[in-house]
Amino acid sequence: MNIILNTITTAAKAALLSSGLLTLAFSSTQDLYNYDLVMIFFISLLITFFISIGMIIFTVLPFYYIEYERSNTRMMFKKFFPYYTIVCFSCCLFIIITQNFEEISILLFSIAYVTAAQSWVWFFKPKKNELNNEKTK
Amino acid sequence: MITSVLSLFILLGTILESESSIYIQFFNGVYTTIASFFARKFEQFNEETISVKKKSINYMYWFKMIGIPLFTLTIFIILYQSANPYFNEIIQKIDLSFINLQWVLFTVFGYFLMNNITNPIEIEPLTTTDLKISNKLVKNETNSQSEESLIQENQLGVVLFVVLNSLIIFFLITDVFFISKITDLQASDLSKTVHEGVYALIVSFVFAISIILYFFRGNLNFFSKNRNLKLLTFAWITLNIFLIFITYYKNYLYVTHYGFTYKRIGVFMYLGLSIIGLVTTFIKVNKVYNLWYLFRKNFQIAYLLLILSTSINWDVLITKYNTTIAKTTDINYLIQLSDNNTFLLKKHVELYPNKGTSEETLNIETKYLDYIEKLKEQDWQELTFDNLKTY
Numbered sequence: 001m002n003i004i005l006n007t008i009t010t011a012a013k014a015a016l017l018s019s020g021l022l023t024l025a026f027s028s029t030q031d032l033y034n035y036d037l038v039m040i041f042f043i044s045l046l047i048t049f050f051i052s053i054g055m056i057i058f059t060v061l062p063f064y065y066i067e068y069e070r071s072n073t074r075m076m077f078k079k080f081f082p083y084y085t086i087v088c089f090s091c092c093l094f095i096i097i098t099q100n101f102e103e104i105s106i107l108l109f110s111i112a113y114v115t116a117a118q119s120w121v122w123f124f125k126p127k128k129n130e131l132n133n134e135k136t137k
Numbered sequence: 138m139i140t141s142v143l144s145l146f147i148l149l150g151t152i153l154e155s156e157s158s159i160y161i162q163f164f165n166g167v168y169t170t171i172a173s174f175f176a177r178k179f180e181q182f183n184e185e186t187i188s189v190k191k192k193s194i195n196y197m198y199w200f201k202m203i204g205i206p207l208f209t210l211t212i213f214i215i216l217y218q219s220a221n222p223y224f225n226e227i228i229q230k231i232d233l234s235f236i237n238l239q240w241v242l243f244t245v246f247g248y249f250l251m252n253n254i255t256n257p258i259e260i261e262p263l264t265t266t267d268l269k270i271s272n273k274l275v276k277n278e279t280n281s282q283s284e285e286s287l288i289q290e291n292q293l294g295v296v297l298f299v300v301l302n303s304l305i306i307f308f309l310i311t312d313v314f315f316i317s318k319i320t321d322l323q324a325s326d327l328s329k330t331v332h333e334g335v336y337a338l339i340v341s342f343v344f345a346i347s348i349i350l351y352f353f354r355g356n357l358n359f360f361s362k363n364r365n366l367k368l369l370t371f372a373w374i375t376l377n378i379f380l381i382f383i384t385y386y387k388n389y390l391y392v393t394h395y396g397f398t399y400k401r402i403g404v405f406m407y408l409g410l411s412i413i414g415l416v417t418t419f420i421k422v423n424k425v426y427n428l429w430y431l432f433r434k435n436f437q438i439a440y441l442l443l444i445l446s447t448s449i450n451w452d453v454l455i456t457k458y459n460t461t462i463a464k465t466t467d468i469n470y471l472i473q474l475s476d477n478n479t480f481l482l483k484k485h486v487e488l489y490p491n492k493g494t495s496e497e498t499l500n501i502e503t504k505y506l507d508y509i510e511k512l513k514e515q516d517w518q519e520l521t522f523d524n525l526k527t528y
Contacts, residue, residue, distance in 0.1 A: 121178055
């Protein structure tokens with residue numbers, strides 16, 4: 001697995017997903033013009049891309065490096081993803097509760113959770129050559 | 138609400154794997170609810186062969202089939218709009234404001250949840266490990282302690298439990314003596330005794346169970362000369378239970394004088410759970426079970442108690458007890474409880490109009506009128522038994 005390439009592509013996909021969701025949510029909650037929404041989309045794309053890179057480096061890659069010599073991506077995912085999602089969901093829920101269930105915090109942290117979980121799927125998704133190798137084994 | 142959510146998670150976990158421990162069922166339920174969609178999607182990537190994958194989802198094909206015609210259609214509509222005023226008028230009349238994006242997002246979220254719940258998935262390594270571990274403690278043959286070290290540990294245990302038993306007997310005697318004098322004490326003294334006593338008990342039970350678990354963690358359970366140690370442990374557990382009963386009695390005295398509050402009910406609950414914890418520790422030592430047995434049984438019993446406690450109308454119970462049995466009644470505390478006790482408080486004021494202050498009577502009247510108003514405004518879906526009382 002090419003880690004740098006995988007990190008960048010996963011971060012790009014995560015940024016697209018979160019920016020798309022954010023723009024969609026803003027268009028339903030705020031009275032904005034199309035021009036504003038396009039601006040929001042591109043600005044959030046830029047911000048979330050860097051946040052996603054940071055998130056992958058600090059919360060996904062450590063798990064990868066713990067296990068990469070011992071097992072394949074599938075086993076890594078099965079081993080760590082459940083705990084990661086539970087912790088991530090609990091943190092997001094905790095922040096939403098401390099913010100008194102404010103609409104904006106529900107929106108932001110729901111998107112953050114969905115993006116974080118989906119990033120794991122993208123990051124650990126087996127590549128075509130890995131699938132081929134497994135098939136030939 | 139907490140119990141309902143907890144029960145939903147445990148139900149989902151039970152559907153997945155009924156043999157696993159209750160806390161594993163809870164974690165499986167949480168995982169299913171929040172992440173089943175993602176985990177199944179990941180599994181799909183693994184299970185599909187490349188050829189099947191290409192056949193099943195061809196994104197480029199769908200982009201061409203939907204995206205290009207949609208884009209072209211939009212361009213031509215814009216062009217025709219400026220070319221023909223009648224066409225423009227018709228297009229302008231198309232009103233898409235009925236699409237509420239918030240509602241769409243809410244529905245998508247609901248679909249996500251239902252999709253997760255109807256396709257449960259378990260935390261595989263955790264569930265498999267839990268199913269493998271039985272409740273019975275197995276003798277460790279590979280890393281067994283030497284006979285000499287077992288004798289030493291047994292002796293240490295005997296000495297420690299003799300000292301602890303002596304101390305707790307002495308403490309119990311002084312405590313019984315203290316209770317016999319308790320009638321002369323003021324409310325603040327009684328409150329301090331009960332609360333500080335309970336905080337100290339929390340620490341002492343944790344220590345007690347930890348010490349027992351330390352000595353009976355391994356091969357000392359199978360040591361032929363451990364009879365005295367076991368007897369002393371059982372004696373210590375029994376004396377601890379006796380200590381709980383004394384604290385129970387202190388809390389009972391406090392409640393009969395000053396009535397129930399949620400905190401005092403919590404003390405009773407805690408003491409009940411402590412007895413259960415000690416009894417399960419007794420069974421663990423007697424039947425040679427492991428630590429997992431303690432976790433499994435105690436979590437099961439705690440969950441059962443939580444379920445049972447939700448079936449009691451606590452506000453009504455507190456109000457009934459405090460207004461009829463308790464020697465003094467804190468009406469202001471009862472007023473701030475939920476609406477469930479409104480009719481009881483109203484009845485109390487009618488029966489004893491001169492018992493409380495005028496301010497308390499006024500507050501009860503206000504609470505009553507507000508509640509009646511609220512009941513009248515309720516839709517048929519919200520009707521409760523209290524609605525019948527208003528007619």
